[in-house]
Amino acid sequence: MMQTAKHSLLVAALLAGAMSAQAAVTAEEAAKLKTSLTPMGAEKAGNKEGTIPPWEGGLAKATPGYKNGDARPDLYPNEKPILSINAKNMAQHADKLTDGVQALMKKYPDFRIDVYPTHRTAAAPQSVYDNTFKNATRAKTIEGGYGMEGAFGGTPFPIPKDGYEAMWNQRTAWRGGNFAMPMRVWVVTSDGKRTMASGGTQTIRQAFYDKDGSAEKFDGYYQYGKLVVNAPGSKAGEAILALDGVSDAAPRGLWQYLVGQRRVRKAPSVAYDTPDSVTSGIGLFDEAFTLFGPIDKHELKLVGKKEIYIPYNNNRAASARIEDLVTPNTLNPAQVRWELHRVWEVEATLAAGKRHVVPKRKYYIDEDSWQIALFDGWDAKGQLWRTNYALMLTAPDIPAVSNVVLWGGYDMQTGAYYLNMASNELPKQYEVQPPIPRSFFSAESLSSEGAR
Incomplete structure (x- = not known):
């Protein structure tokens, strides 16, 4: 009898803990989104040193003369770096540098980061802010944190309680709704040789932000993506289609068209630690867009918030000539803008019974846009192996800040x-x-676009 009672108490405690971990924030907590926090959940105030300014609405108005599809102009062309950090002085700034950035400085004496004045340019439409406020008290994680429910049209967890919530914010971060871009992938070998690995068009529909959608209508697929390759000639015609959902009720869909096979096939291997063919195998598929596909092989811990230097407002880099930007060893330091921002640090550690070639990662998520700016990865021996970046682009015309342009x-x-x-x-x-029709993101359309 006593054994049964103890068992019942244990089950009750576990259930209570699980419910607590999944619970949305209270109305009192959510009210901060209209006072001390920005509508997306960042600290509205600047830091005490004045090196991070207060958020005052971001940039939400297009540059005069801008037309959709144009390259966004450098927003601060007359600013000069206030600080340059390299191997010689990095120890003085180590508390604001990631392990990966410090490793690059040690490995390449010519590598540096030029730090510019911080501008908190992240903004979103009012509808995104309104939905974020609603999500704060209705969104919940499910399936051990690897799924979620009750969110639509805004940041799901603007006041995150754990690493799973923070990463859901990154996955569903506002980047413009529906967008497309011609793109190229450049790889640089250890001897400094630069080649184009892939070229084509990337199209994304953030169904999570469909204007005619709602939490009640949402079918669970937060994003559809299609890449059609047109260069180099050996890859022309290849295509990848990905449908990503928020839970097991909306299972991930992956298809690939390979010219040599002349057919569309399901591609479950386009995930996790499979070498990314688009980058000639230098990257891994789950490193794409800084996070691509499921992350359920790792347990996620919200370490906390910190101030670090991250790439930000990199409109100039997005317009640079490739030969000026993609240089031997590293991106050209003179073309990349770094700023001091507050980020959420999330540590991913390999879960028991799982396998992954990168058993540990640290992600740094910009508090204003909820997007990963930097992340590092360690191998099974505990050696730093990979350091990844996103040169955050600012698009006041949308308005948005996006990390899916210029990442690597x-x-x-x-x-x-x-x-x-x-x-x-x-x-x-x-x-x-x-609005992009759902039929555009189908296996049938993949076949017709990929064929040549």
Whole structure:
């Protein structure tokens, strides 16, 4: 009898703990989104040193003369770096540098980061703010944190309680709704040789933000993505289609068209630690867009918030000539803008019974946009192996800040690196699209677009 009672108490405690972990924030907590926090959940105030300014609405008005699809102009062309950090002085700034950035400085004496004044440019439409406020008290994680429910049209967890909530914010972060862009992928080998690994068009529909949608209508698929490759000739015609959902009720869909096979096939291997063919295998598929696909092989811990230097407001880099930006060893430091921002640090550790070639990662998520700016990965021996980045683009015309333009990674062991989703020197940049029909993201459409 006593054994049964103890068992019942244990079950009750576990259930209570599970419910607590899944519970949305209270109305009192959510009210902070209209006072001390921004509508997306960041601290509205600046830091006490004045090196991070207060958020005052971000940039939400297009530059005069801007047309959809144009390259966004450098927003601060006359600003000069206030600080440059390299291997010689990095120890003085180590508390604001990630492990990966410090490793690059140690490995390449010429590598530096030029730090500019901080501008909190992140903004979103009012509808996103309104839905974020609603989500705060209705969104919940499910399936051990790897799924969620009750959210639509805004940041799901603007006041996150754990790493799972923070990563759901990144996955569903506002980036413009529907957009497309011509892109190229550049890889640089350890001997400094630069080549184009892939070129094509990337199209994304953030169904989570459909204007005619709602939490009640939402079918569980937060994003559809299609990549159609047109270069180099050996890859022309290849295509990848991905449908990503918020829970097991909306299972992930992956299809691939390979010219040699002349057919569309399901592609479950386009995930996790499979080498990414789009980057000639330098990157891994779950490193794409800084996070692509499920992350259920790792347990996620919300370490907390900190101030670090991250790439930000990199409109100038997005318009640079490739030969000026993609240089031997690293991206050209003179073309990349870094700023001091507050980020959420999330640590991913390999879960028991799971396998992954990168058993530990640290992600750094911008508090204003809820997007990953930097992340590092360690191998099974505990050696820093990979350091990845996103050169955050600011698009006041949308308005949004986006990390799905100009992202890539360094292999610290081989010395190779890559830059993905680069529209530099191409006729259009990140272009907002009208509503894209669901049929565009089907296996049938993949076949017709990929065939040549």
